[in-house]
Amino acid sequence: MTDSSTTVRPDRRAELAAGLARVQARIADACDAAGRDRADVTMIAVTKTYPAGDVLALAGLGVTDMGENRDQEAGEKAAAVAAAGASPRWHFIGRLQRNKARSVVRYADVVHSVDSVRLARALDTAASTRDSPLAALVQVSVDGDPARGGALPGSADPDVGLDAVAEALAVAPALRLAGLMAVAPLGWEPERAFARLAEVAAAFRAVHPGATELSAGMSGDLEIAIRYGATHVRVGSALLGMRPTLR
Numbered sequence: 672m673t674d675s676s677t678t679v680r681p682d683r684r685a686e687l688a689a690g691l692a693r694v695q696a697r698i699a700d701a702c703d704a705a706g707r708d709r710a711d712v713t714m715i716a717v718t719k720t721y722p723a724g725d726v727l728a729l730a731g732l733g734v735t736d737m738g739e740n741r742d743q744e745a746g747e748k749a750a751a752v753a754a755a756g757a758s759p760r761w762h763f764i765g766r767l768q769r770n771k772a773r774s775v776v777r778y779a780d781v782v783h784s785v786d787s788v789r790l791a792r793a794l795d796t797a798a799s800t801r802d803s804p805l806a807a808l809v810q811v812s813v814d815g816d817p818a819r820g821g822a823l824p825g826s827a828d829p830d831v832g833l834d835a836v837a838e839a840l841a842v843a844p845a846l847r848l849a850g851l852m853a854v855a856p857l858g859w860e861p862e863r864a865f866a867r868l869a870e871v872a873a874a875f876r877a878v879h880p881g882a883t884e885l886s887a888g889m890s891g892d893l894e895i896a897i898r899y900g901a902t903h904v905r906v907g908s909a910l911l912g913m914r915p916t917l918r
């Protein structure tokens with residue numbers, strides 16, 4: 672269970688401030704190198720495994736967007752953070768089972784990991800009680816391996832084909848199709864993965880011109896993702912330190 676403590680020691684606060692300064696400099700340099708406007712790239716602090724106090728400290732340093740990948744941990748942390756008076760945007764970035772949809776829509780502002788029509792429908796039903804639509808991204812399988820999650824580009828599969836998932840989000844009244852998300856597959860050079868993703872994103876935007884978000888890039892590869900058009904980078908370890916367990 673994650674520590675839901677909301678207190679932060681001064682040395683931890685200083686560590687987070689230093690990590691944030693380093694990551695912000697990397698993002699600014701990558702935008703410069705790519706000829707992109709810094710304002711077009713949002714940094715999501717991936718706070719999984721770290722306590723609510725770290726979220727509050729990051730919020731105090733100006734970070735507006737937080738990412739989590741497990742429903743129970745995210746729900747508890749979001750509640751603790753809200754009770755302490757902060758209200759960051761919460762991005763759900765992990766694999767999501769349909770039976771968790773009702774829980775996730777209570778705290779999440781954006782779900783990055785929609786990879787089936789059935790999940791899109793479960794989220795739409797669950798989100799119907801919200802005041803505003805839930806933003807949703809289609810998670811794309813860059814290598815086309817169905818075992819590892821992600822909708823399949825170019826596939827006519829009615830449940831996990833990328834076009835079908837995007838369309839299901841586009842027509843869902845309680846959801847807003849915001850764009851695409853991907854993780855570079857294990858064993859792929861990030862360069863190759865994000866170049867492929869950029870191709871998929873271009874074809875996708877021709878059909879869904881309003882869905883302009885591209886969530887790609889993590890601590891190790893954010894520069895390359897920015898070069899290939901990422902609008903959202905999801906940064907964990909470079910900001911908060913190495914997680915005790917790899918996930």
Ligand SMILES: *Cc1c(COP(=O)(O)O)cnc(C)c1O
Nearest residue numbers: 717764889890905906907908918
């Ligand atoms: C954990 C995680 C991240 C952050 O990874 P780091 O390498 O720690 O920056 C980004 N995206 C997803 C989907 C994750 O699960």
